[in-house]
Amino acid sequence: MNWNWDYFWESVPLLLEGLLVTLELTVLGSAVAYVLGLVFALVRRARIPVLSQLMYLFIEVVRSTPLLIQVFIVFYLLWPALGITPSAFVTGVIALGIHYATYTSEVYRAGIEAVPKGQWEAARALSLPRGRVWTGIILPQAVPRVVPALGNYMISMFKETPLLISIGVLDVLNRAKGQGAETFQVIEPYTLAGILFLLISYPSSILVRRLERRVGQL
Amino acid sequence: MSDSTSNIISTILSGLGTTVYATVGGIALTIVLALIAGLAMLSRSRTVRFVSRVYVEGFRGTSEVVQLFWLFFVLPALVGFKLVPLFAGIIVLGLNHGAYGAEIVRGAVQSVPRAQREGAVALSFSPAQRMFRVILPQAVVEMLPPFNNLFIQLMKSTALLYFISAGEITEKGELLRPVYGSQLVLIYGVELLCYLAIAVVITMIMRALERVLARRLGREPPKRERAWARAGAPG
Secondary structure, three states, X not given: OOOOHHHHHHHHHHHHHHHHHHHHHHHHHHHHHHHHHHHHHHHHHOOXXXXXXXXXXXXXXXXXXXXXHHHHHHHHHHHHHXXXXXXXXXHHHHHHHHHHHHHHHHHHHHHHHOOOHHHHHHHHHOOOOHHHHHHHHHHXXXXXXXXXXXXXXXXXXXXXXXXXXXXOOOOHHHHHHHHHHHHOOOHHHHHHXXXXXXXXXXXXXXXXXXHHHHHHOO | OOHHHHHHHHHHHOOHHHHHHHXXXXXXXXXXXXXXXXXXXXXXXXXXXXHHHHHHHHXXXXXXXXXXXXXXXXXXXXXXXXXOHHHHHHHHHHHHHHHHXXXXXXXXXXXXXXXXXXXXXXXXXXXXXXXXXXXXXXXXXXXHHHHHHHHHHHHHHHHHHHHHOOOOHHHHHHHHOOOOHHHHHHHHHHHHHHHHHHHHHHHHXXXXXXXXXXXXXXXXXXXXOOOOOOOOOOO
């Protein structure tokens, strides 16, 4: 074993830059997943013939197949088909966002179903317009309950971003790889990458657990 | 069927074996590690609890891809020998999902009603009999649905073996991509179908197990559902 502390500390600034990219991917990807997931959930709930069933099929296929292939599909198949060339970073955000939207849509669905029936009936009794029912009554009750679950998915996404190395996104892992390739010393940068992930995701998961306990008391 | 079509399909299918081996091997290791670590987290000994906590949080807290890179590229530099890619893949899949599974085991064991434990004590069962004859058989039924999700998660993670060139489906597809650039729809379509098929098989097996074990406990077997209608776990 030939561990070199100097080299380890030397790698820190470079990997921190990569960590910033990873965090950006996570935050933007989650934003896409949170919005798109709600749209998916509402489309499925709307019971529009064909469209709702297609939505269901799409969700199940995306959820049961590897994210890595979905990244390849967006990058090599979808963009050329649309005739556009977004960067690898944008591809990452979109692919992560769509993949996780299929999970968050289920979370929203459960949250919406947890809203007591009486709330729907009361809204109907007041003859509120449909949009008002959703934005004024149902969603304000459904969303706070699902916040911890959404937080958990953000943490999962954070830990999955390194697979975007496959299309060249310069995240933590890719910086570590680059550093290792330059010096032929891979132990320190890869270990540091692991430590950085742990430093972010462990405290976050404790926070989410605390949030869960608080929401459980709602 | 044209030559290129059959070539694409047969090349991708040639990776199916490795994907299945990785999935089955990973699942086997996951079950073992999850049971050990899950029960260890409920141990009376502080040290045992601490060690299993470190394992669980360590593997859940660091990224699976990073773990794979570490095991495959760093370990050889440390110990002087390189693992066969498929073997390295199985170890990482098992260690990673075993950590998630440990929490499932812990939760399921804790969810067994107190009275069952007390009943076993009243019958003066030994602690081992209590665990293996009373608590675990009931806890296992609770574990099956979350383990179903976890196994599908693991199956999807086998695609990461692409990074260490283990020769599974995703890698085969990526080898084809430069050659058959005009047939990407077919390439990715076949890949997705393979993964979907494995996911459905896993769910079918788990559902069957659930029915058998529930019946053995004298419980109402769960209702039949569509094979792939399940609550999702994060990818």
